[in-house]
Amino acid sequence: MRATSAEQAQPGSLVLICLAGWAIPGAAHLWLGHRMKGLVFLVALPLMFALGLLFQGRLFPFELSQPLVGLAALADLAIGLPYLVATSLGYGAGQVVAPTYEYGNTFLIVAGLLNVLVILDAYDVAVGRK
Amino acid sequence: MASHFLLLVLFALLVSVVFAVLMKDEPREQVRFGGLLFAGFVGSALVLGWLMYPFPL
Numbered sequence: 001m002r003a004t005s006a007e008q009a010q011p012g013s014l015v016l017i018c019l020a021g022w023a024i025p026g027a028a029h030l031w032l033g034h035r036m037k038g039l040v041f042l043v044a045l046p047l048m049f050a051l052g053l054l055f056q057g058r059l060f061p062f063e064l065s066q067p068l069v070g071l072a073a074l075a076d077l078a079i080g081l082p083y084l085v086a087t088s089l090g091y092g093a094g095q096v097v098a099p100t101y102e103y104g105n106t107f108l109i110v111a112g113l114l115n116v117l118v119i120l121d122a123y124d125v126a127v128g129r130k
Numbered sequence: 131m132a133s134h135f136l137l138l139v140l141f142a143l144l145v146s147v148v149f150a151v152l153m154k155d156e157p158r159e160q161v162r163f164g165g166l167l168f169a170g171f172v173g174s175a176l177v178l179g180w181l182m183y184p185f186p187l
Contacts, residue, residue, distance in 0.1 A: 040151045048144045055137070099132045107141065114148050121152055 009126040017126050021119040023080040028122030041118050048111040049082045057104020058094025059087060072105070078112035142171035 009017060009032075021028030026041030060072040076092075077083050086092050092108070095101055124130045150164030 036157075037151050040147065044144055044148050051140070051144075100137065103134075103137045103141070110141075110145065114145070117152060118148070 014123065014126055018119050018123055021122045022078070022115070025080065025115045025118060028119060029125070032122060032125050034125065045079065045111050045115050045118070046082050048107050048114070049079050049086075052104045052107030052111060053086060053091050055100035055104030055107060056095035056098035057092070057101065057106075057108045059083065059092030059108065072109055075109040075112040078116050080115065083112070138175055139172060142168050146171065
């Protein structure tokens with residue numbers, strides 16, 4: 001369904017919409033009036049992130065000397081507020097000997113990357129491409 | 131929870147739900163696309179798992 005020009009967001013609010021979508025997964029879709037989509041993202045993505053922490057996954061540090069670790073850290077950060085809350089509470093140290101460690105990492109990284117896709121989708125909706 | 135299969139199913143379920151809602155607008159299409167994705171994830175993991183079975187660790 002293509003948005004009408006009246007529904008298209010202004011450049012300033014586009015930035016705010018994307019920032020809101022980054023900080024709170026699904027917030028951008030809720031802002032744009034796509035309630036069901038927004039609610040699904042609001043539940044599924046933080047749940048995935050929380051499961052990643054529960055499975056002893058690690059929130060990777062920003063180490064430029066190890067490019068893959070740095071990229072994983074960026075993916076972790078992409079989930080927004082849940083990442084900031086988890087790091088401030090000291091979660092995400094990761095237990096490398098836990099059987100679920102790699103699953104935890106996968107859940108954490110994929111939750112962030114999916115949120116990037118969600119933000120891009122919200123951007124497309126906001127500019128009227130979808 | 132240390133069952134690799136359950137973790138795989140959980141991961142497939144969450145990713146399928148997000149992708150289905152992201153890619154399709156109609157609820158009926160979302161259910162169909164999400165179901166296909168979920169079946170694809172779990173099915174391909176089972177097939178790949180059995181294909182790797184003869185190889186030693």
